[in-house]
Amino acid sequence: MSNMLEVADLGHTYGDYEAIGGLSFTVRAGELVCVVGPSGCGKSTLLRTISGLIEPSRGDVSLKGSHLAVVFQDYSRSLFPWLTVQGNVEFPLRSLPRAERRVRAAEALEWVGLSGAARKRPWQLSGGMQQRVAIARALAYRPSLLLMDEPFASVDAQTRFELEDLLLRVRREHDTTVLVVTHDIDESVYLGDRILVLSGSPARLVADLEVPLPAERDQVTTRTDEGFVALRSKVARLLNVGKPSMDVEKWAEAERESLSETVSS
Amino acid sequence: MTKFLQRWTVFAGLVAVWQLLGWFADDPFFPPPSKIVSAAWDWWVLEPENFTGHVVPSVVRLLSGWVIASVLGVSLGLLLGRSDRAMEYAGPLLVFLRSIPPPALVPVFLLLFKAGTSMQLATIVFGVIWPVLLNSVDGARSVDVTKVDTSAVFRIPRWQWVLGVVLPAASPKIFAGLRVSLSLSLVLMVISELVGTDNGIGSQLMQAQREFDYTRMWAGIVLLGVLGYGLNTALLAVERRALAWQPRSRDEQHA
Numbered sequence: 001m002s003n004m005l006e007v008a009d010l011g012h013t014y015g016d017y018e019a020i021g022g023l024s025f026t027v028r029a030g031e032l033v034c035v036v037g038p039s040g041c042g043k044s045t046l047l048r049t050i051s052g053l054i055e056p057s058r059g060d061v062s063l064k065g066s067h068l069a070v071v072f073q074d075y076s077r078s079l080f081p082w083l084t085v086q087g088n089v090e091f092p093l094r095s096l097p098r099a100e101r102r103v104r105a106a107e108a109l110e111w112v113g114l115s116g117a118a119r120k121r122p123w124q125l126s127g128g129m130q131q132r133v134a135i136a137r138a139l140a141y142r143p144s145l146l147l148m149d150e151p152f153a154s155v156d157a158q159t160r161f162e163l164e165d166l167l168l169r170v171r172r173e174h175d176t177t178v179l180v181v182t183h184d185i186d187e188s189v190y191l192g193d194r195i196l197v198l199s200g201s202p203a204r205l206v207a208d209l210e211v212p213l214p215a216e217r218d219q220v221t222t223r224t225d226e227g228f229v230a231l232r233s234k235v236a237r238l239l240n241v242g243k244p245s246m247d248v249e250k251w252a253e254a255e256r257e258s259l260s261e262t263v264s265s
Numbered sequence: 266m267t268k269f270l271q272r273w274t275v276f277a278g279l280v281a282v283w284q285l286l287g288w289f290a291d292d293p294f295f296p297p298p299s300k301i302v303s304a305a306w307d308w309w310v311l312e313p314e315n316f317t318g319h320v321v322p323s324v325v326r327l328l329s330g331w332v333i334a335s336v337l338g339v340s341l342g343l344l345l346g347r348s349d350r351a352m353e354y355a356g357p358l359l360v361f362l363r364s365i366p367p368p369a370l371v372p373v374f375l376l377l378f379k380a381g382t383s384m385q386l387a388t389i390v391f392g393v394i395w396p397v398l399l400n401s402v403d404g405a406r407s408v409d410v411t412k413v414d415t416s417a418v419f420r421i422p423r424w425q426w427v428l429g430v431v432l433p434a435a436s437p438k439i440f441a442g443l444r445v446s447l448s449l450s451l452v453l454m455v456i457s458e459l460v461g462t463d464n465g466i467g468s469q470l471m472q473a474q475r476e477f478d479y480t481r482m483w484a485g486i487v488l489l490g491v492l493g494y495g496l497n498t499a500l501l502a503v504e505r506r507a508l509a510w511q512p513r514s515r516d517e518q519h520a
Binding site for chain 1: 409410411412414415417418419420421422425429430433434436510511512
């Protein structure tokens, strides 16, 4: 499988503050990779450098294919209230002829189950539906990489499950490469084919974990699966959840060692 | 219907009071509304050349001045508002220019443009451009960061960024500015007609005053009020259509 995204020694500093300290990883075509890290660890900076919104201080980001789409956490600000749902989905497609735009938008809205809401305004929909519009807009753009920034952090738990399953279905059906940035450990395990665990600021890669779960996932059975529970605990330990902060670097080193042992064994 | 009554009761009541007082006082400076209306009828309806020769040119001046100021104000405002540095340079100049009462500049415009339409237009444009310009700057700056990022990620063309994102995002503020400048246009239209011209509502007001024809003067004043009310109502209707996309709660704030 070819690499869709290659990030090499990516670093970013704001003045004196180092937000990202030398990250290297790849995302293969068709893969769904979750980036998980403690809040304020520079995940957003990572996403902004990958999406080209800011120029990284050092390192390289290379994307195969020319364009990527981003689904932001704040759907109500990301959608344009003066456009209809359909207008929003067509927003990135203005360079295409009108007929093709229509077809692509209708298609993408069908994928997310919102064909009936095409003529509505985004603010007339519930939060979960608005985020589905944002996902449809990203998909209609046919990106080589779909970036998602805490995409389900602003909706209630029930809707969150629905949206997670929607994302899994849509990306399976359309073979989309996805990179999800999240602070939610359960979500990263549930969604991901792979999980990149970051340490706190500056963000460094602590671990790159394969998720040993079948592609087909289920909100009830998957979350009680032994593999799920074990991986969740591992990620939680890596993230130092529930413990007071200590020498992160030393501890991460120890964790890495223990991991390489388990992988090789 | 009740809403209609609510809106017009006070107005009608005051007109009635004025009518009564006018009858009793019989003061030539303050004729009762009935006399004003009949004067207006004689003047503009029975002699339609007064209407086409004075009212129409005034309205044309007012509207063209306002449209020129609006187009200039919005385009310049969006440009300044989206530039990081431009307002730092232009800000003090704009505040300085805005502070000059436009009537004070009438002699300057008379020198620059000679008496006539172009001088009148210059007065109106200079007087009414500021609310549109400053509101457009403000509106253009208020495009929120997520929308800026979204547009950047999708690499939309420049025209779509300006017309499809900045302009609609700024439009509620732009409309607020447009309304202020429309009513200002009426004021400046009258002022621009006080010197160097013999047609227009303003010059007729002056003439009536000079001839001590106070009924006619009042008729002119009432006509200006009616014009202002009509223009504002028309613009509000356009605004309501143009901003129909706004979520309801904000709509209510607007009304």
